[in-house]
Amino acid sequence: MKTLLKYTLALFLLASTLISCSSDDNNTTTDELANLTKFKEITNDTHTIELYSPIGSLEQGYNEISIRIKDNITDEYVTNAEVTWTPIMHMAMMNHSCPKSTVEKATPNGTLYEGYIVFQMAQNATEYWDLKVDYTLNGTAYSATSVIDVPASAKRRVNTFTGTDGAKYIVAYAEPHHPKVAINDIVLGVWKMQDMMNFPVVDGYTVKIDPRMPSMGNHSSPNNVDATQKANGGLYEGKLSLTMTGYWKINLQLLNAEATVLKGEAITDTVLESSIFFELEF
Template structure:
């Protein structure tokens, strides 16, 4: 019995060491649709022989959402590039009224093999039903009905122009998504609502930001006002000197330098 124990002990040690070695050398999963993106849904594009998978970085919410689509052969499951890819978001409100929203057309990324774009949902699904239609190769359409939530802190607001009340605009907060003490990238998107179906990006406005801590009664230095970069995106820097509830006040001026809004803000708490 003693000899058997002596022989088994080294064998157990070898097995344990081998198991630890395998665990230690295990590779992290490669980046892709399953990591770290969230699957929103998957649908077949009837008539095209293709299936579409719809991904986002988080739950979809009222505001600016980066979206991703993977197209696969519906039989083999092989990822393919469609000859034509078009996306159309649409809201049917409880009243029956239909409207679209701002969007950035998806573009194919040959490295990730995904179509990458953006949808700015102007309201949550609590107001009606959102549909995101993906048209492929003029042959078939995949229809998604995603749930769009209201985030804990608003990521979008609208206002009528103080100069011309017939014109209305939507401002979406894009950055920061993970705020920290110190300087943070501050990015917004501005769109005009021309009609229920037309939401062009505004590229000639000026934006002034003024962060404050309402509970503490102070602001912060070293902020950089956002300036237009491309397609309605305005980039700047916001400086948070401590954790807590911050309110970033925005003043927006039109191309003529007239203030068209100065009473809206974004709350950022961390």
């Protein structure tokens, strides 16, 4: 009888431990995916690559993207891969890529890998984007590719233009995700087209910002701070003052390291908008 009781107690403790471990694993996964929604799966013979974003989709402009790689046999998620990605726009007469970051682990022991991609143009009836994900796992190289949906953004979030220096630039809006009537932290990015496949970050420039409300006499707001980098290779950060809800046009000027204006116009009584701008409505 004592032996039976000991055996029963051992089974109970083992079951409790397994339940606890399973619960911890689920909590870890849940925490990793907080504020993220899966919008796509890309598969090959060995793995399923899950794509996540804060809005549960992609759009023209700057996109924060997270991925997880699941083993198709064990259903376990990979935690030790080296990952790169290559977005390609397939046009009628040519193909090109776009600005993108490296892919990094979100946390050292987690399953998420993250970065950003800036789609400077939207898909249309005949032209489309695909995404190739290359990864190395335990010395073995893998790859998977799939078409992805990149619809046009409802408001302007990205500008593509040629500067007065002859270079082609992309300036894209990243944050705030949820603007408020306040002085908001604004984050944006500046990239230069090196060739059709490479768009490196531009370092040491300044993006002047001038928010205006066209429906309210084109009035501006106080205490805006132009966007600059904190470190080479990074995004640009500034302060965006929004004094009321409604539609705002964030007029921009791009200045190089010598403070020469490469694109964009200062707003005056006769110049009501810049040729490069972002749009917000909240």
